[in-house]
Amino acid sequence: MSDAYTRQLNEDLLRPLLQTSWRFYLLVAFLGAIVAMGLGTWAWQMWNGFGVTGINNPIFWAFYITNFVFWIGISHAGTLISAILRLVNAGWRRPVTRCAEVITAFALMIGALFPIIHLGRPWLFFWLMPYPSSRLIWPNFRSPLVWDFFAITTYLTGSVLFLVLPMIPDFALVRDKTTGWRRRVYGALALGWSGTPKQWHRLESAMSIMAIAIIPVAVSVHTIVSFDFSMAPVPMWHSTMFGPYFVAGAIFSGIAGLIIAMAALRKFLHLEAYLHPLHFQNLGKLLLLMSLLWAYFVFAERLTIWYGNEPSEIVHHPLAPAAAHDHRLRHRVVRRGRRHVARALPDCGAVARPQVPALRLGRLPPAAGRDHDYDFDVRGDDAALRPVLEAGADYLDLGDEGGAASGARVGRGAGARRRVAGDARMSAVYALYPDGDSAQRAVNGLKAAGLSDEAITVIAGEPLEHHEFFETDKSTWMWYIASFGGLVGLTFATWLTRMTELAWPITTGNMPIVAWWPNLIIMFEMTMLFAILAAVLTLLVTAGLPGRRSAIYDPQVMDGKILVGVADPSDAAAVERALAVAGATVIKN
Amino acid sequence: MPKKWGLAVDLDRCTGCGACVTACHAENNIPTVGPEQAGRGRAMHWLRVERYWEGEFPDVRLKFRPVMCQQCEAAPCEPVCPTYASHHTDEGLNAQVYNRCIGTRYCANACPYNVRYFDFFHPQWPKPLHLQLNPDVSVREVGVMEKCTFCVQRISAAQIEAKANKREVADGEIKPACVQGCAAKALVFGDLNDPESEVARLARQPRGTKLLEDLGTLPSVTYLERQSHA
Numbered sequence: 001m002s003d004a005y006t007r008q009l010n011e012d013l014l015r016p017l018l019q020t021s022w023r024f025y026l027l028v029a030f031l032g033a034i035v036a037m038g039l040g041t042w043a044w045q046m047w048n049g050f051g052v053t054g055i056n057n058p059i060f061w062a063f064y065i066t067n068f069v070f071w072i073g074i075s076h077a078g079t080l081i082s083a084i085l086r087l088v089n090a091g092w093r094r095p096v097t098r099c100a101e102v103i104t105a106f107a108l109m110i111g112a113l114f115p116i117i118h119l120g121r122p123w124l125f126f127w128l129m130p131y132p133s134s135r136l137i138w139p140n141f142r143s144p145l146v147w148d149f150f151a152i153t154t155y156l157t158g159s160v161l162f163l164v165l166p167m168i169p170d171f172a173l174v175r176d177k178t179t180g181w182r183r184r185v186y187g188a189l190a191l192g193w194s195g196t197p198k199q200w201h202r203l204e205s206a207m208s209i210m211a212i213a214i215i216p217v218a219v220s221v222h223t224i225v226s227f228d229f230s231m232a233p234v235p236m237w238h239s240t241m242f243g244p245y246f247v248a249g250a251i252f253s254g255i256a257g258l259i260i261a262m263a264a265l266r267k268f269l270h271l272e273a274y275l276h277p278l279h280f281q282n283l284g285k286l287l288l289l290m291s292l293l294w295a296y297f298v299f300a301e302r303l304t305i306w307y308g309n310e311p312s313e314i315v316h317h318p319l320a321p322a323a324a325h326d327h328r329l330r331h332r333v334v335r336r337g338r339r340h341v342a343r344a345l346p347d348c349g350a351v352a353r354p355q356v357p358a359l360r361l362g363r364l365p366p367a368a369g370r371d372h373d374y375d376f377d378v379r380g381d382d383a384a385l386r387p388v389l390e391a392g393a394d395y396l397d398l399g400d401e402g403g404a405a406s407g408a409r410v411g412r413g414a415g416a417r418r419r420v421a422g423d424a425r426m427s428a429v430y431a432l433y434p435d436g437d438s439a440q441r442a443v444n445g446l447k448a449a450g451l452s453d454e455a456i457t458v459i460a461g462e463p464l465e466h467h468e469f470f471e472t473d474k475s476t477w478m479w480y481i482a483s484f485g486g487l488v489g490l491t492f493a494t495w496l497t498r499m500t501e502l503a504w505p506i507t508t509g510n511m512p513i514v515a516w517w518p519n520l521i522i523m524f525e526m527t528m529l530f531a532i533l534a535a536v537l538t539l540l541v542t543a544g545l546p547g548r549r550s551a552i553y554d555p556q557v558m559d560g561k562i563l564v565g566v567a568d569p570s571d572a573a574a575v576e577r578a579l580a581v582a583g584a585t586v587i588k589n
Numbered sequence: 590m591p592k593k594w595g596l597a598v599d600l601d602r603c604t605g606c607g608a609c610v611t612a613c614h615a616e617n618n619i620p621t622v623g624p625e626q627a628g629r630g631r632a633m634h635w636l637r638v639e640r641y642w643e644g645e646f647p648d649v650r651l652k653f654r655p656v657m658c659q660q661c662e663a664a665p666c667e668p669v670c671p672t673y674a675s676h677h678t679d680e681g682l683n684a685q686v687y688n689r690c691i692g693t694r695y696c697a698n699a700c701p702y703n704v705r706y707f708d709f710f711h712p713q714w715p716k717p718l719h720l721q722l723n724p725d726v727s728v729r730e731v732g733v734m735e736k737c738t739f740c741v742q743r744i745s746a747a748q749i750e751a752k753a754n755k756r757e758v759a760d761g762e763i764k765p766a767c768v769q770g771c772a773a774k775a776l777v778f779g780d781l782n783d784p785e786s787e788v789a790r791l792a793r794q795p796r797g798t799k800l801l802e803d804l805g806t807l808p809s810v811t812y813l814e815r816q817s818h819a
Contacts, residue, residue: 048710048711049708049709049710049711049731049732050692050707050709050710050731050732051626051631051709051710055709056629056630056631056709057630057631057697057703057706057707058697058703060694060697060698060707061694061698115693118693119691119692119693119732120690120691120692120693120694120707120708120731120732120733120734121690121691121692121730121732121733122691122692124691125691127671127672127689127691128671128672128691135689137672137673137689139671139672139673140668140670140671140672140673140676142668142669143668143669143670143671143695144669144695145669145671145693145695146671149671228695231668231669231699232665232669232695232698232699233665233699233701233804233806234698234699234701504673506673506676506677507667507676507677508664508667508668508670508673508675508676508677509663509664509665509666509667509668509677510662510663510664510677510807511668515668518668
C-alpha cells in the first residue's frame with residue numbers, strides 16, 4: 001500500500017470520468033434512439049387510445065404491469081442487498097454496493113414509469129396524490145395503487161439517499177482531482193465535505209439507520225406490488241403467499257441483474273483489479289439461495305392448486321387434466337380464470353407457462369391477430385433506458401464510500417507546503433501524515449502543548465478505525481432523532497388517512513369508512529420515510545453540509561494522507577514543533 | 590328507509606332477442622367500436638346476453654342469461670379504485686364517476702362478472718347514430734372505464750318528479766332502458782328495501798339465484814332460474 005498504489009487506484013476509478021471514448025457516445029445515441037422511439041409510441045398510444053397496445057378485455061393488465069413488477073423486482077438488487085451486507089458487516093461488499101445501489105435507483109425510476117404509461121389517462125396520474133386541489137377529493141387509501149404510490153415514494157427517496165450520501169466524500173475526491181467545470185460541479189455536489197472525524201461518524205450513523213430502515217421498506221414495496229394482484233378476487237391471484245413469493249422473486253432477479261451489470265462494468269471499464277472472482281462467487285451463492293427459495297414457492301403454489309382441485313384455479317395448472325376444462329364448462333362456472341399471462345410472469349421470465357386461453361363467456365369469437373406491434377417498442381424502451389441512465393451514473397462510481405479504496409489510500413511520505421485555500425489572511429499550521437499512528441502522535445503532541453480537542457483539526461480521506469484521535473464527536477442523538485421522526489411520520493399518516501376517510505366518507509366495497517387494515521400500510525411507509533428523512537437531516541445539520549469546507553484543507557488527504565493542524569494558533573512555533581516531532585514535514589502559513 | 594335498487598331477471602321468460610342490449614346502447618350513449626374491434630372482443634355492451642348450450646345433440650337446448658353490472662353490495666371493484674371513481678351510493682348503486690377515472694383498469698380486473706368496459710379508442714357514433722345521443726347521459730372520453738348504471742339518470746328523474754309532486758316513487762314507475770325494452774317482460778326493476786315491491790317479491794322466490802354467489806359480493810340482481818324444459 002503505497003502512495004503510488006493510491007494514486008493508481010484514483011486514476012483507475014477516475015478514468016471513465018475524465019476520458020470518454022466515441023463508443024460511449026455511440027452507445028448513448030443508440031439507446032437514446034430507442035428511448036425516443038418509445039416516447040414516440042407512447043405519444044401515439046395516448047393520441048389514439050389504449051387500444052393500440054393490443055391489450056384487450058378481459059385481460060386489462062398486461063406487459064406494462066409485467067414490466068412494472070419486473071423492474072421493481074430488479075430494484076431489490078441494490079439497496080436491499082447493500083443494506084443487508086452492511087448490517088452483517090461483510091467486507092467483500094464494498095466494490096459491489098455502489099453498483100447495486102445505482103441499479104436500484106434507476107430500476108425504480110423505470111419501474112415507477114410503467115404504472116403511469118399503463119394508465120388510460122396518464123396525464124392525470126397525479127390524482128393519486130393527496131393535495132389541496134380544485135377537485136376537492138383525496139385518494140382512496142383502501143386502493144392498493146395508493147399503497148404502491150406511498151411505498152414507491154418511500155423506497156425511491158430512501159434508495160436515492162442511500163446512494164447519494166456515501167457518494168459525497170467521493171464527490172469531494174473528484175473535486176480535488178479535477179479542474180475547470182468539473183471542479184465546480186463536483187465541488188457543489190460535495191456540499192463542502194472536508195472529511196473531519198465528525199463528518200465521517202455522522203455519515204456512518206446515518207447509513208446504519210438507513211440500512212435498518214430500508215430493509216423492511218424494500219420487503220414492503222414488493223409485497224405491496226403483489227397486493228395489486230392478490231387483493232382482487234381473481235383465481236390464482238387471490239393468494240396469501242403472494243407477498244413473500246414476489247419478494248423472493250424480486251431479490252432473485254435483482255441479484256441476477258447485479259451480476260450482469262458487474263460483469264459488464266468489469267469488462268468495459270477494466271476494473272478487473274477491483275471486482276474479483278470472489279465477488280461473483282459470493283453473489284452466485286446468494287443467487288443460488290434465492291433460486292431455491294423461489295423454486296420452493298413455485299412448488300408450494302403448484303401443489304396447493306393441483307391438490308385443491310378447485311375448478312376456477314385448476315384450469316390454470318400446467319398439469320391440469322384435460323377433463324378439468326370440460327368439467328369447468330359443464331358446470332358453467334362463469335368465473336373468469338384469465339390474466340394467466342400477466343400473473344405467471346411476476347418476476348422471472350424464465351418461468352413462462354403455456355397460456356391458457358381466457359374463458360370467452362360465450363360472447364364473441366376469440367380475438368384474432370391482435371396488434372402487438374407497439375408492445376415491442378415500449379418494452380424495448382426500458383431496457384434501453386437503463387443503460388443510458390447507468391452509463392451516466394457509472395461515471396460517479398468511485399470506490400464506494402471510500403470502500404474500494406479501503407486501506408489503499410494510506411500513503412507514505414511527507415506533507416507539502418500549501419497555503420490554506422480561500423483565506424489568505426488566516427494563519428494556520430498543519431501537517432500531513434502517512435498513517436494513523438503518526439497522526440496520533442501529532443495529536444498527542446498538540447494536546448501536550450496545551451491545545452484542546454476543539455482547536456485541533458483532523459481530516460482524512462476515509463474513516464479511520466482504532467485510533468483514539470479519530471474517536472472524537474462520535475456520540476450522536478441521531479438514533480433518537482430518527483426514531484422521533486418515525487413517530488412523527490406515524491402520527492402524520494394516522495391523521496392523514498383517518499382525516500381523509502372521515503372528510504370524504506365514501507363507502508367502497510362494504511368496508512368501514514375508517515379502514516384500519518389498509519391504513520396500516522400507509523402508516524408504515526410514512527413512519528419509515530420520516531425516520532429516514534430525520535436521520536438524513538440530522539446528518540446534514542450536524543456535519544455542516546452543505547457548508548464551507550474546513551478552514552484547513554489539503555487535497556492530498558485524497559491520496560491517503562491524514563491532516564492534523566491548528567487554525568489561528570496562538571503559539572505557532574510550539575504547534576509546529578509538536579507536529580514535526582510526530583514525523584511530518586510541517587507546513588506553516 | 591333508503592332505497593336499494595335491484596333487478597330481477599326471469600330466465601324462463603328471456604328469449605335472447607337482444608332488445609335490452611339495443612335499448613341500453615341507445616339510452617346510455619354507448620359508443621360503437623366498428624366490426625374490426627368488435628371482432629377483437631372490444632365491443633362495449635353494458636348489458637350482454639350470454640348463450641349456453643346444454644345437453645348432447647340432438648337433445649340440446651339453449652339458455653340465455655342477460656348479464657349486466659350486478660350492483661354488488663360488497664363490490665370488489667370499488668375499494669381498488671385509487672380515485673373513488675368507483676364507489677357505492679346511498680341507494681345501493683355501484684356508481685362510476687367518469688371524470689374521476691384515470692384508467693387504471695383495476696376495477697375491471699377485480700370484477701368477477703366482466704361487466705366493466707374500457708374506452709380503448711375515441712368513442713364514435715357513425716351516422717345516423719349521432720342523432721340518437723341522449724342529452725341526459727354524459728359521453729365518455731378515451732381511457733376511462735364505464736359500465737351499467739341501472740340507468741341512474743332515469744332513477745334521478747323519477748325521484749325529482751316525485752319530489753316535485755310531493756309523493757313517493759311508485760313501484761314500477763322507474764324503468765331502466767333494458768326493462769322498458771324487454772318485450773317478454775323478463776326484467777323487473779324496483780326497490781329491494783320495499784318488501785311489497787314486485788322485484789322484492791321475485792327476489793324472494795325459491796327460483797332466485799345470484800351470479801357467483803359464493804364470492805360474497807352480494808349482488809343486487811336476482812336471476813330466476815329456468816324451470817320449463819321447453
